[in-house]
Amino acid sequence: MPIPAPNLNPPFNIVRLSHVELKVTDLAWSRAYYVDTLGLQVTHEDASTIYLRAMEERGHHCMILRQSAEASVGVLGFKVWSEDDLDRAAHWFTARSLPFAWSERPFMGRVLATRDPWGVPLEFYARMDRLPPIHQQYRLYRGVKPLRIDHFNLFSSNVDRAVEFYGDMGFRVTEYTADEETGRTWAAWMHRKGGVHDIAFTNGTGPRLHHTAFWVPTPLNIIDLLDLMSTTGYLANIERGPGRHGISNAFFLYIRDKDGHRTEIYCSDYQTCDPDLEPIRWDLKDPQRQTLWGAPAPRSWFELGSVFDGATLADSDLKATPIIAP
Incomplete structure (x- = not known):
């Protein structure tokens, strides 16, 4: 569609x-x-x-x-x-x-x-x-130095319908992945605030929360977090990355907490506030849309997510297969 x-x-x-x-x-x-x-x-x-x-x-x-x-x-x-x-x-x-x-x-x-x-x-x-500003209280900065919440990504059993519904509310598509064989949308990134996305939808059993993302100052903050997690008992909580997405151009890291809630640590995407900005289309078979460079995503990244209170899960009927790490 x-x-x-x-x-x-x-x-x-x-x-x-x-x-x-x-x-x-x-x-x-x-x-x-x-x-x-x-x-x-x-x-x-x-x-x-x-x-x-x-x-x-x-x-x-x-x-x-x-x-x-x-x-x-x-x-x-x-x-x-x-x-x-x-x-x-x-x-x-x-x-x-x-x-x-x-x-x-x-x-x-x-x-x-x-x-x-x-x-x-x-x-x-x-x-x-409203709380007093703390962005210049540098003594408080620690960990990955998260600056702000950036976006949600959800598993959706029908991404085309999700895009239509959230589009009616005013969310605008910046990039999307098309399954060329069926003509359907496999994933879409939608925004309100002028970044690549406030909310995104990925094909799969849904609705489930795939991840919540936080914006950080630089890729070096992500490297620092990896050093910290790997030496303080959180090595097993590192799921994917670091790497750079083709979609959004973001430098990323994915981690999961004890309960399986996934967090993306994220920086380096681009401005999208122009109202006539055309969405960027990616072919599902293009290996660089998911990972411009870095290891392909593991199977857990495509299959595991957090359930929503009170929501009933439904399987997607779009069976297109992305690139999965061995």
Whole structure:
């Protein structure tokens, strides 16, 4: 299917992705991993929950770690422009017979909770508590020195339909992978904030969260993290990389926590804010779309992901096969 034309006048104005809630089975282990090793900053914690932000972020949190009996993803969060956009979003989801509810989330005020057609739990808000800037408090920088949350990537059982739905909300495609044999889209990268993506969809059993990505200053920060993880007991948590993607041109590393939640450490993509920017098309059989240089992705990278609370999994009927490391 062809990529739909971008919706440059969406029904409500999404500014960017904002935050993710991860359910974890060992909160103390997760704190040591995300805070002490990766370098995210704690903004609030209690016996069951830890709120985190990255170094450039002024909002209260970009990640919530919540103690749970089973690992899962509680919600993906997005910031909208205004309170009026929240009301317009409620009307838009209602018109599509999708569930929604208003709630008051800690540190966020009024929040619209809903789901996409595949059951992915989403929430939208206009105002989050603001914290003092810390980007020049260099004594706080540690680990990989994460600057900000960058994107989500989801497994989708039908990428073409996901692109259509999120495109209607105003997400614009920057790059995509086409399966030339069927004419269908195997993966697509979509943005609101002017980078390569705020959200991406990859063909597979879904919906599941493939990864959450954090932007870091330079490739050297990734090398430093690899040295740190390999000598502090986290060698087995390194899944893929370092390397450079063809799609997005990003320098990357993929790591997985104790519960299997995957994080991409990411830098060096490009600006995409022009409204008439044409999407870049890649052939699924092109080995450099996935890895411009570096080892091919392992099988786990294509098969393992985090389930969403309340979502029912469905297998994809697109059986095209990407390049997998032996």
